[in-house]
Amino acid sequence: MNGVHDMGGMQDFGPVAPEPDEPVFHADWERRAFALTLAVSAPGGWNLDMSRHARESLPPALYLSSSYYQIWLAGIERLLGEAGLVTADEIEAGRPSGPARPVARILRAEDVPATMAKGGPVDRPPQAAALFSPGDAVRARNINPQGHTRLPRYVRGHPGTIARVHGCHIFPDAHAHGLGERPQWVYSVRFSARDLWGEDAAPGDSVHVDLWEPYLDPA
Amino acid sequence: MSADHHHHDHDHLHGHAHGHEGSELSPTALRVRALESLLVEKGYVDPAALDALVDTYEHKVGPRNGARVVARAWSDPGYLERLRTDATAAIAELGFAGRQGEHMVAVENTPATHNMVVCTLCSCYPWPVLGLPPVWYKSPPYRSRAVIDPRGVLSEFGVTLSEEVSISVWDSTAEVRYLVIPMRPDGTEGMTEEALAALVTRDSMIGTGLALSPDEARKEGLLQ
Numbered sequence: 001m002n003g004v005h006d007m008g009g010m011q012d013f014g015p016v017a018p019e020p021d022e023p024v025f026h027a028d029w030e031r032r033a034f035a036l037t038l039a040v041s042a043p044g045g046w047n048l049d050m051s052r053h054a055r056e057s058l059p060p061a062l063y064l065s066s067s068y069y070q071i072w073l074a075g076i077e078r079l080l081g082e083a084g085l086v087t088a089d090e091i092e093a094g095r096p097s098g099p100a101r102p103v104a105r106i107l108r109a110e111d112v113p114a115t116m117a118k119g120g121p122v123d124r125p126p127q128a129a130a131l132f133s134p135g136d137a138v139r140a141r142n143i144n145p146q147g148h149t150r151l152p153r154y155v156r157g158h159p160g161t162i163a164r165v166h167g168c169h170i171f172p173d174a175h176a177h178g179l180g181e182r183p184q185w186v187y188s189v190r191f192s193a194r195d196l197w198g199e200d201a202a203p204g205d206s207v208h209v210d211l212w213e214p215y216l217d218p219a
Numbered sequence: 220m221s222a223d224h225h226h227h228d229h230d231h232l233h234g235h236a237h238g239h240e241g242s243e244l245s246p247t248a249l250r251v252r253a254l255e256s257l258l259v260e261k262g263y264v265d266p267a268a269l270d271a272l273v274d275t276y277e278h279k280v281g282p283r284n285g286a287r288v289v290a291r292a293w294s295d296p297g298y299l300e301r302l303r304t305d306a307t308a309a310i311a312e313l314g315f316a317g318r319q320g321e322h323m324v325a326v327e328n329t330p331a332t333h334n335m336v337v338c339t340l341c342s343c344y345p346w347p348v349l350g351l352p353p354v355w356y357k358s359p360p361y362r363s364r365a366v367i368d369p370r371g372v373l374s375e376f377g378v379t380l381s382e383e384v385s386i387s388v389w390d391s392t393a394e395v396r397y398l399v400i401p402m403r404p405d406g407t408e409g410m411t412e413e414a415l416a417a418l419v420t421r422d423s424m425i426g427t428g429l430a431l432s433p434d435e436a437r438k439e440g441l442l443q
Binding site: 073095152197 | 247253257261272341355361363370385393427
């Protein structure tokens, strides 16, 4: 989806503003919104790609005017509703109006260290040999999927070179929509800054983007 | 639309409702509190698990982890080689692994190439070695301009590189997470790993900064 979350190459957001001695959280609600986001995926049963898709599907003006944890909050509110775990009325009221749904699993405090240490590796056994090898010339496909994708607009249609083969990973374009993992090879693709941005870019500069095989054509 | 709802939208439109804690909670803070109590009451969330998650990422996991990886790489050629071959395994040797660090790649700065990491699509960041990302990393100015104007962005961090140095930006669009290995500063021969780690700033491992010289680290009270 060509959304406002796909920001690479935009120029009108102003300077970066590093904050000296920045705290991890700026308010107590950020702590809770962060932790809630991690914890509710257990009963919710959704995956990281679905979470990302929920956030980037927010109305564009809302996305751009929200702080990052406000975006996370809006994302889980949407997912909780879609999963039928809570109703919109319950979110507004802050208390249950009906019974809880049975859920497969909830995250218990004693399981937090092991769950976070384990993480969620996305590498899967390949179903076919990788189509590309380091040094191969490729071109990012010019596609505009309506659904979730991790192919940023700023590389579409541009030539690049395979820099590295990362492995065979879950394909987010399918996984975000409940269509299974459909693993695909992922490559680090090197794009020259001049190919992406024109002659004003420094000649030696480059951008490496991690792209799944279905995003690429041989060049 | 309820009054609460209106305020919620208002809060969004003005964004960055930081620092509104105190006796009066912001509309967003109230909404988060209400959501937490709803989810706890429904039995979907264990509040002690939330406390444990916050404690982990506020107090236990942070950029000092990454600094240890860099200091080891500077000190031990065998370790550097393992980091090049399989960064996930090499980082796990020091006890750092897990969520948002499942597939790690280390990118080394050299006199010819400077590396800088971004996530243009969201906020992907190597949690086990750097902790949670700073606000600027997740914000539109950095996400948009790191790829098109990396030298301009670096200047906003006070970093100017010679035109002979090529910049390589790494956009974390997949589940691979990047750790920049900054160049070891001059005048650090014979320093212990622990002292070297004090030179390694968070920004130097994102690529928006350089490692500190021993003098700079002393000035900031990071080194004796």
